[in-house]
Amino acid sequence: MDRNISTFKQLCEYCVSSKKNIYEIAQYNMAKEADISENEVRNVVMNALKSMKEAISIGINSNELSVSGMCGDDCYKVKKFYNKNHSMFGPLFQKVIEYALATSEENIRMGKIVACPTAGSCGILPAALISISEEYKYNTDDQLNALITAGEIGRIVSAKMALAGAVAGCQAECGVASAMAAAAITQIRGGNIYQILNSSALALKNVLGLTCDPVAGLVEVPCVKRNPFMAVFAITASELALSGVESKIPIDEVVDAMAQTGALMSPMLKESSEAGLATTKTGLYYKSLICKK
Amino acid sequence: MKKSTLFDIILPVMVGPSSSHTAGAVRLGLLARHIYKTEPKKVIFTLYNSYAHTGTGHGTDKGLLAGILGLGVDDRRIKDIFNSSISKNVDYSFNYEDNFRRHPNSVDIEIDGDKKMFISGDSVGAGNILITQINEFKVSLSGNYDTIIIVYKDKPGMVSAVTKMLQDENVNIASLDCDRNAKGQDASMIICIDSPLNSTVISDIENIKDVYFVTYVEKLGI
Ligand code: SF4
Numbered sequence: 001m002d003r004n005i006s007t008f009k010q011l012c013e014y015c016v017s018s019k020k021n022i023y024e025i026a027q028y029n030m031a032k033e034a035d036i037s038e039n040e041v042r043n044v045v046m047n048a049l050k051s052m053k054e055a056i057s058i059g060i061n062s063n064e065l066s067v068s069g070m071c072g073d074d075c076y077k078v079k080k081f082y083n084k085n086h087s088m089f090g091p092l093f094q095k096v097i098e099y100a101l102a103t104s105e106e107n108i109r110m111g112k113i114v115a116c117p118t119a120g121s122c123g124i125l126p127a128a129l130i131s132i133s134e135e136y137k138y139n140t141d142d143q144l145n146a147l148i149t150a151g152e153i154g155r156i157v158s159a160k161m162a163l164a165g166a167v168a169g170c171q172a173e174c175g176v177a178s179a180m181a182a183a184a185i186t187q188i189r190g191g192n193i194y195q196i197l198n199s200s201a202l203a204l205k206n207v208l209g210l211t212c213d214p215v216a217g218l219v220e221v222p223c224v225k226r227n228p229f230m231a232v233f234a235i236t237a238s239e240l241a242l243s244g245v246e247s248k249i250p251i252d253e254v255v256d257a258m259a260q261t262g263a264l265m266s267p268m269l270k271e272s273s274e275a276g277l278a279t280t281k282t283g284l285y286y287k288s289l290i291c292k293k
Numbered sequence: 294m295k296k297s298t299l300f301d302i303i304l305p306v307m308v309g310p311s312s313s314h315t316a317g318a319v320r321l322g323l324l325a326r327h328i329y330k331t332e333p334k335k336v337i338f339t340l341y342n343s344y345a346h347t348g349t350g351h352g353t354d355k356g357l358l359a360g361i362l363g364l365g366v367d368d369r370r371i372k373d374i375f376n377s378s379i380s381k382n383v384d385y386s387f388n389y390e391d392n393f394r395r396h397p398n399s400v401d402i403e404i405d406g407d408k409k410m411f412i413s414g415d416s417v418g419a420g421n422i423l424i425t426q427i428n429e430f431k432v433s434l435s436g437n438y439d440t441i442i443i444v445y446k447d448k449p450g451m452v453s454a455v456t457k458m459l460q461d462e463n464v465n466i467a468s469l470d471c472d473r474n475a476k477g478q479d480a481s482m483i484i485c486i487d488s489p490l491n492s493t494v495i496s497d498i499e500n501i502k503d504v505y506f507v508t509y510v511e512k513l514g515i
Contacts, residue, residue, distance in 0.1 A: 030299040044300060051306040051367075066310070068350045107309030110352050110372040115420070117302045119312050147303060154302035163302075164418055180302075217347035219310045290350060 005029070006159040008197055008251045011152070015193045022187070022196060023145040026152035045144050045151075048114050052103070052126035055113045059102030066108040068290045071220045075101035092135045096235065100127035100228035108220050117154045117163045120170075120219040121177035123227035125150055128181040128234045129188070138188050146188040150180035153200050161259040165212030166271040168262025174223075174230045175207040175258070181234035182241070191242050199241035201251035203234055208254075209261050211269040213276025216287040222277055305420065307366040313398055314344065314351035317416030319371065320513055322360020324424055324436040325402050325412045327510045329361075335384040335405040336361055343397040344416070345389035354387050357400060365514070366420070399425075430481045431472050436513035438467050438485035441495070446503035447473045447480035454501050455482065462494055479505070 005011050005025070015022060027045075031038045063076035078097055087094045103123035107113045113122040129150075133143050154163065154176055163172050182199035191199065207230070215221040247254065268275035277283050307316040326333075338357050340348050348354055352371065359371040362379050374380050396415035404410045413426035424434040427442065434440055445451050452471065459466060465487040473480035490509060499507045 026299050033298050034300070041299075045303065048303050048306060066350070067352070110308050110310065110315070110355070112306060112367055112369055113309050114304065114306050115312050115316070116304070118419070119307065119309050119315070122309070148299065151299040151303040155297055155299050158297040158302065162418070166418070216350065217343065218350040220350075291346060 006156065008156055008255075011156060012193055012197060021145070021149070022152050022183075022193065023148040026148050026155070042144055042148075045147055046140070048116065049140075049143055049147055051112060051114050052116070053130060055103045055106045055111060055122075056099050056126060056130060058111060059106035060098060062105070062109070062111075064109050066218075066220060067110075068216065068218055068220060068286075070215065070218070070286060070290075071108050071224045072105050074224065075105050092131060093232070095131035095135065096127050096231050097228045099131050100124060100231045101224065103127065104224045104227040108218075108224060116150075117158070117176055117180065118165075118173045120165065120223045121174040121227065121230070123224075124174060124177035124230045124234065125181040125184060127228065127231040129184045132185050132188065132235075136189075142188050146184040149187040149196065150184035153183045153196075154180045157255050157258075160255050161262065164271075165214075168259065169210055169265050169270050170212040170223075170226070171204075171207050171210040171258055172262060173212070174226050175204055175210055178207060178230040178234045178237070179203040181231060182237040185235060186238045186241055189238070189242060191238070195241045195244075197251050198245070198247050199234075199238045201247035201249065201254045202240055202245070203237035204251070204254050204258060205247060205249065206233055206237065208258055209265070211265065211276050212271045213269055213278045214271070214273055215278050215283040216290045217271075217273045217278070218290070221283075221286070301419075305366060307420070308352075308356075308369065308371045311351045312420040313416045313418055314347060314353045315356045315371075316366040316420040317398065317418075317422050318344075318348075318351075318353045318356030318400070319360040319364065319366045319368075320420065320422045320436060321400060321414045321416060321424070322357040322402070323363070323365070323513055324360075324422065324434060324510070325404065325414070326361050326363060327436075327513070328412060328424070328427060328434075328442075328508065329404050329406070329410055330508070331407050333361060333383055333404045333406045337386050337388065337403040339388040339390055339401040339403075341390055341392050341395040341397075341399045341401075344400055345391065348387075348389070357402070358383075358385055361402070361404075429474075432481065432483050433470060434483065434510065438487070439489050439512050440510045441482075441484045441486065441490065441498070442506075442508045442510060443482040443484070443498060443504060444506040445480055445482065445501075446505070447477050448503060451480070451501070451503070452482065455484070455498055458494055458497055459484070459486065462491070464488055464490060464494075
């Protein structure tokens, strides 16, 4: 079996020729890599899934602010709003927004989260996957398969570029999280390999060039609110792909474009907080309040 | 760049908000603890550059202290470590400095207890770390391997004497790095190994003539 899959093309060809799903290949390779059984791989993933659910259930009931005081009570506000009003998009949409905020707010108040793929983007995949699983009653095994599928997407992207805002901007963190979330929900809804890869390509293309310019250098503004947006994008991408809409540019080439775009972006817009939102009048004002030293 | 695995992407479970500034800080503290081995009584942390500027907001200070007191990256107690009973027997303080020669996320850790030790390290991204200095010696410890650190007199045959002992134990060497101050003076050897070592080998290495100091640093489980 092939343990060295480093492009989506290879993954796709291998899925087709072996008649296997992405998650089967991914968990087999991970087992070999770590020298453990596939069952043990699934146990580790199960622990990640459990921790994601835990972060949601704790985060959704908190309005505690972060140390900086910039963020922490947005989920609370949204929940209050939804108690009286219904989302125009229905109950699933409400959940996605709440779960994404709950998770990323847990992150900034030093709660326990799963960095999937990074801490700043930790709310995107859980929000999409867990809310859809609850609403459509997908079982735990289905959720594990979806999470492993998403992980394999992230792994192949990371074979070409580091998933770090400092390297390629937020497209490489929240963008990749959105592509992973799209793959997860396309998998759980029964999409085939082409649809899964298409959903990821569509999600990624949507956010190429996204800057990383956090206020005061903290993973809070714009990061927290970016999470619900990206989770919604993931669902959009998945539904397009499931209807047969194709990304004209294949995913491998989209990733190449993202890496190139990241390299061309000014270092001032890659996590250094030297431009963009971070150096707006208000961004600098917050910084002066927070960084008193 | 080390190849990522599936687990690297969908893990770790950690306390937020930042893998480099929070989880990385915990791991730096924890690896310093593995190197120091006994309970620290006093610790002075000096945070540099981005660690100094955004450290408070990212809980870098809390992470470093939690790590040196033995907490893991997913321990909810990190957040309140300053007010927790876990930290009440250690005297700790933080300095904040700028130094463009240092990595953007770096820290010096001065530890006092049954001995004095100076450790420097960097948080190199995605929660990965590197201990770069122990006392006066340049090292490169990631915490991903069980590691033997040896300080000895620079002379021919030292490397083979040590590797022979590992071979006899059937221990595979993942990497071996040597560094020295000057020819014929003190030198250091850092050996990363693939399987845990039994403690008698360490005393055997200690008994080699002109070996001054040996320590075995267990890898980080997280
Ligand atoms: S803006 Fe930067 S710090 Fe915030 S989530 Fe995106 S990549 Fe991470």
